[in-house]
Each structure stands twice: as structure tokens, then as C-alpha cells.
Amino acid sequence: MAPVKLTEAFLASLTSVDPKDPAAGPKPSRFVADSVRRGLMVNVTKNGTKTFHVRWTAPDGKSQRIAIPGGTWPDMRVGVARERADELLHGIRSRGQDPKAEKRAKRDGAADGVLTIGALLSAWEKLKADELRAAYVKAIRDVLHHDFADYLGTPAADLTRKQIVARSERLQGDGKRGTARNLLAYGSALYGWAVDTGRLEVNPFLGVPRPAVAKPDRVLSDAELGAVYAAASLRPYPSGAFAQLLMLTGMRRDEVADMEWSELNSDLTVWSVPGKRMKNGKRHEVHLSAPARAILAAIRDGAARQAGCPFVLSTTGSTPMSGFSNIKQHVDAVSGVAEWRWHDLRHTTATRMVGLGVAPHVADKILAHTMPGIMGRYQHAEYEAERRAALDLWATHVEACAEKQMDVVRKRAETLAAIRSDTWSKGMKARRASKRSPLQIKSPLVSS
CATH class of the missing domain: 1.10.443.10 (Intergrase catalytic core)
Incomplete structure (x- = not known):
């Protein structure tokens, strides 16, 4: 299927994949590429679930694809998915990140009994979801999956204050002071819970200075x-x-x-x-x-x-x-x-x-x-x-x-x-005129 502009209405109209369709493959699903953000795709499964993925070409020339963390529609909207795709692809191209390797590291760490940051976040969600507002749980999950994605496979006990400060300063340098402040607040909440429950000994987020965010004070006349x-x-x-x-x-x-x-x-x-x-x-x-x-x-x-x-x-x-x-x-x-x-x-x-x-x-x-x-x-x-x-x-x-x-x-x-x-009228007239006029290609002048 040719790339299309992904919208909320378009995604709502996508139906589930028929598993009997020969084109569906052994794991019935289909991918639809976004024409706005190159590399962003949505995967529609046989049960109608729609998840966002990013695709890129690895240095060896092979096409790679990975799901965006937390990227199930409609929990994640199209606009947010495009932003996440930008972040992931920027990390892959400019910092040499390998999302698939990080995912494997997170999985292998859990299998080896190592408590990774990703596993800690999953445990916190599972045990605290019923006690907290859904919006708060989602906010922590989204911020950590988005702005701390390259650390999810890191053993939680190995995260250092220096790494946290570096990430905060990078976000602030990109003009995202509010995001940096949220990252520090949510990270501290996660690690504070881990210390309180005996999963970790230290909260490295404690004492990291949070950037001041100007309070909006605009009152309309x-x-x-x-x-x-x-x-x-x-x-x-x-x-x-x-x-x-x-x-x-x-x-x-x-x-x-x-x-x-x-x-x-x-x-x-x-x-x-x-x-x-x-x-x-x-x-x-x-x-x-x-x-x-x-x-x-x-x-x-x-x-x-x-x-x-x-x-x-x-x-x-x-x-x-x-x-x-x-x-x-x-x-x-x-x-x-x-x-x-x-x-x-x-x-x-x-x-x-x-x-x-x-x-x-x-x-x-x-x-x-x-x-x-x-x-x-x-x-x-x-x-x-x-x-x-x-x-x-x-x-x-x-x-x-x-x-x-x-x-x-x-x-x-x-x-x-x-x-x-x-x-609009002028644009339509110009378009009609261009369709009526044959394309003229002039040959270059050749001197004798």
C-alpha cells in the first residue's frame, strides 16, 4: 500500500486483517506508511490492534523496524507518534543508537535477573496503577519511554547522577525545560518507590537541580x-x-x-x-x-x-x-x-x-x-x-x-x-492550465 497521510479518522477507518488473506502472511498484519513523517508506520493486526512503528536502513543496508514504546493507537495520537518517530530516528542516525539491541538488552537483563530501568518501570506500573490516576501513570510511562528510551536496558542500580544531569541539560539545550523538569520529577518518583520497597538502595535523582519553568500568567482582557x-x-x-x-x-x-x-x-x-x-x-x-x-x-x-x-x-x-x-x-x-x-x-x-x-x-x-x-x-x-x-x-x-x-x-x-x-480558485486555475499545456522542453543551443 502506498504511503498515506495518517490521521485519527483514517486510523479509525482501518479494519482488522483477514487471517485467511494470502497477502497477510504467517502472522496476519499489514503496515501502512505515513506520507508526512518518513519512517513512521502503523501496523494493523488481525484483531484490529493498531501500533506505531519506525523503519530505517541500517549501515549494512538492511531495513530495520521496531515498535514505538507505548505506541498503541488511540492511546498514542498520530501527532505524538510523529514526534516519537523523530526522536527515535534522530537517535539512530546522530548518536548511533540501536533500539533493537537495547530491546534485547532489556529482555536479556530481565531473563538474567538484572533489574533494568525498563523492568523497574513495568513493575511500578503493574503494582501502582490501581492506586494512582491513570493520567499520572501514563505521563510517567510516556516521559521515560520517550526521553529515557536509550536507558531502559540499563541496570537500574547502575544509573548515575552524571547521566541524569547530562540528559536534563540536553533537553534544556533543546528548549525543553518543562520536559526536563518532568523527567527529573517522574524519575525521582520511580526510584523513590524502588528504594521504599527495597528494590534499590539509592535514588540518584535526589538533589539533581530541576530547571525553573516560568508560570503562565496571561489573563485575557x-x-x-x-x-x-x-x-x-x-x-x-x-x-x-x-x-x-x-x-x-x-x-x-x-x-x-x-x-x-x-x-x-x-x-x-x-x-x-x-x-x-x-x-x-x-x-x-x-x-x-x-x-x-x-x-x-x-x-x-x-x-x-x-x-x-x-x-x-x-x-x-x-x-x-x-x-x-x-x-x-x-x-x-x-x-x-x-x-x-x-x-x-x-x-x-x-x-x-x-x-x-x-x-x-x-x-x-x-x-x-x-x-x-x-x-x-x-x-x-x-x-x-x-x-x-x-x-x-x-x-x-x-x-x-x-x-x-x-x-x-x-x-x-x-x-x-x-x-x-x-x-484556492487561483490554484485550481493554474492547475487546469498546466494540464492543458504540453510540457515544452527546449534543446540547448549548439554552436556551429
């Missing part, structure tokens, strides 16, 4: 808030509804994107987010204001909802929505607001709510913040009535801000649409 909400209202499902619900609820990006119909009550007044999807690990109830209910009702009762899909926001019908960067680019262009992140909408909600007269502790409860100190230990009031009133007040404010910006935003959207249409 009322004009910017209204422009972003107005721009979102002009976007199709699910991107427009996603951005609007993010602003109306103050919840985190993935908490909104992964919303399921089973989490909503019948009249769409309350959204109960299970603890496994919350940062603090506790179940959280979100009051849904009238604008939020209207958005959800339009999805539920409209043609956009896909039968059998558990997710409120989905493009595939089987997985939550993704493509957040692309959505934001469109919202930026139409709203005219730049230099902000999705998480800044949460900061804006908290700050502007308090400015509207909402008590700070009520705003904290709405955002599911963990209260510090004595309040966190002894204050268990949920302030349900106050939270409902605050979210209703906030929704009214957001819609009022959007109404003031709607005319400007709509005109900008129409202008951008006209430019895109004109560009």
Missing part, C-alpha cells in the same frame, strides 16, 4: 475574551463547542476534550468528572450554565453526534477530539488574539470571576483547586449554591463580552474566508 468566544462560536463541531465549553466551565483542556455523555445528567445541568480524569484524583461536579447546556443540547440533538460514540466531542466516532494546535490557529486568526494558551483561559476564568465579585475560595472550588494549609485540611464545604451562581454570572459576562466583539470577528472571518477562496 474582556475584549480578548469576547473575541475568542465569538471566534469559537463560528467554528464547526467539535472545535467550536470545545473552546466555548472550556471558557464557560473553567476546566482543563483534556477534561473538556475527553468529556463523555455518561458523565452528564439527563437535563444537562451537571457534569460529573470522575476522579481518574481529574488532576487531584477526586470526583468533581461542574454546574452547567444555560449557554453550556444549549451547546451540549445542540450536539446531543443535532446531526453532529455520532451514533454509539461515548464522547461528546469526537471527529472519529470512537475517540476523543484532538488537534488542539490547529484549532487554536484558526481561533487566533479569526479573533485577532495572539500569545495565549488554552490553559490561559482557566487563569482568565479564575481572575475575572473574582473581579466580578465571586469569593476567591468559591472560584478555587469551581476550578477544583486543592486548598492549601489548614483550609485544605479542615475546610470540606463544597459551596454548591455559590458555585452555581458564580458560573451563571460568568457565562452572562462571557456572552456579553462576545456580543460586543461579534461584528468585528465576523467581518474578519469573512475576509479570511474570501482570501482562502480566492487563493
Whole structure:
């Protein structure tokens, strides 16, 4: 099969391989190569499992292929798979890494009774998965598999502070200060558990300085808030509804994107987010204001909802929505607001709510913040009535801000649409003209 552009929708459409098909081979499966990231492939098995692989040519000229660690779709999205493929292939070509040799070393080490870092991580996942949030377990697994992949076959007791510092500094040098900080935090958590359970004697991550990461403090003005909400209202499902619900609820990006119909009550007044999807690990109830209910009702009762899909926001019908960067680019262009992140909408909600007269502790409860100190230990009031009133007040404010910006935003959207249409039309005309005109090849002049 020729390379194709791998997308979430395309992967959802791939069916399992028929084992009776002669082309399937002795181990029924098929590989589909990505046309965007050369070397990335997805393998579809007879039971429908889809895993990402990378392929490269070894120095001896032979083609090699290995699965990306943790690369089962849809747990790993296409965009992340391309990033992992870049990292793996960069390591293979520039640093001479051999993923297959590392995999063998990890396997052989486990067989010899040597506790490798990979084996330690597997043991931690197996024993701690039920106690911790799924998102936290996945974060540790992803970071260590991605940014510590070449050490997974190393005996855990042999890892040195010097190696850890070198990896942290390399990530920081690549502009990945946040990733370096996460690697040090997660590595310390893994080794701390190993020391506590007697598997290791020393945690080499202790005391390694963690790079400071600037805290985002961008708070949108009322004009910017209204422009972003107005721009979102002009976007199709699910991107427009996603951005609007993010602003109306103050919840985190993935908490909104992964919303399921089973989490909503019948009249769409309350959204109960299970603890496994919350940062603090506790179940959280979100009051849904009238604008939020209207958005959800339009999805539920409209043609956009896909039968059998558990997710409120989905493009595939089987997985939550993704493509957040692309959505934001469109919202930026139409709203005219730049230099902000999705998480800044949460900061804006908290700050502007308090400015509207909402008590700070009520705003904290709405955002599911963990209260510090004595309040966190002894204050268990949920302030349900106050939270409902605050979210209703906030929704009214957001819609009022959007109404003031709607005319400007709509005109900008129409202008951008006209430019895109004109560009597309010119491109089509040029393409048709090139098809009609035969290719002219001029012979070089030959002097007599």
C-alpha cells in the first residue's frame, strides 16, 4: 500500500486483517506508511490492534523496524507518534543508537535477573496503577519511554547522577525545560518507590537541580475574551463547542476534550468528572450554565453526534477530539488574539470571576483547586449554591463580552474566508492550465 497521510479518522477507518488473506502472511498484519513523517508506520493486526512503528536502513543496508514504546493507537495520537518517530530516528542516525539491541538488552537483563530501568518501570506500573490516576501513570510511562528510551536496558542500580544531569541539560539545550523538569520529577518518583520497597538502595535523582519553568500568567482582557468566544462560536463541531465549553466551565483542556455523555445528567445541568480524569484524583461536579447546556443540547440533538460514540466531542466516532494546535490557529486568526494558551483561559476564568465579585475560595472550588494549609485540611464545604451562581454570572459576562466583539470577528472571518477562496480558485486555475499545456522542453543551443 502506498504511503498515506495518517490521521485519527483514517486510523479509525482501518479494519482488522483477514487471517485467511494470502497477502497477510504467517502472522496476519499489514503496515501502512505515513506520507508526512518518513519512517513512521502503523501496523494493523488481525484483531484490529493498531501500533506505531519506525523503519530505517541500517549501515549494512538492511531495513530495520521496531515498535514505538507505548505506541498503541488511540492511546498514542498520530501527532505524538510523529514526534516519537523523530526522536527515535534522530537517535539512530546522530548518536548511533540501536533500539533493537537495547530491546534485547532489556529482555536479556530481565531473563538474567538484572533489574533494568525498563523492568523497574513495568513493575511500578503493574503494582501502582490501581492506586494512582491513570493520567499520572501514563505521563510517567510516556516521559521515560520517550526521553529515557536509550536507558531502559540499563541496570537500574547502575544509573548515575552524571547521566541524569547530562540528559536534563540536553533537553534544556533543546528548549525543553518543562520536559526536563518532568523527567527529573517522574524519575525521582520511580526510584523513590524502588528504594521504599527495597528494590534499590539509592535514588540518584535526589538533589539533581530541576530547571525553573516560568508560570503562565496571561489573563485575557474582556475584549480578548469576547473575541475568542465569538471566534469559537463560528467554528464547526467539535472545535467550536470545545473552546466555548472550556471558557464557560473553567476546566482543563483534556477534561473538556475527553468529556463523555455518561458523565452528564439527563437535563444537562451537571457534569460529573470522575476522579481518574481529574488532576487531584477526586470526583468533581461542574454546574452547567444555560449557554453550556444549549451547546451540549445542540450536539446531543443535532446531526453532529455520532451514533454509539461515548464522547461528546469526537471527529472519529470512537475517540476523543484532538488537534488542539490547529484549532487554536484558526481561533487566533479569526479573533485577532495572539500569545495565549488554552490553559490561559482557566487563569482568565479564575481572575475575572473574582473581579466580578465571586469569593476567591468559591472560584478555587469551581476550578477544583486543592486548598492549601489548614483550609485544605479542615475546610470540606463544597459551596454548591455559590458555585452555581458564580458560573451563571460568568457565562452572562462571557456572552456579553462576545456580543460586543461579534461584528468585528465576523467581518474578519469573512475576509479570511474570501482570501482562502480566492487563493484556492487561483490554484485550481493554474492547475487546469498546466494540464492543458504540453510540457515544452527546449534543446540547448549548439554552436556551429
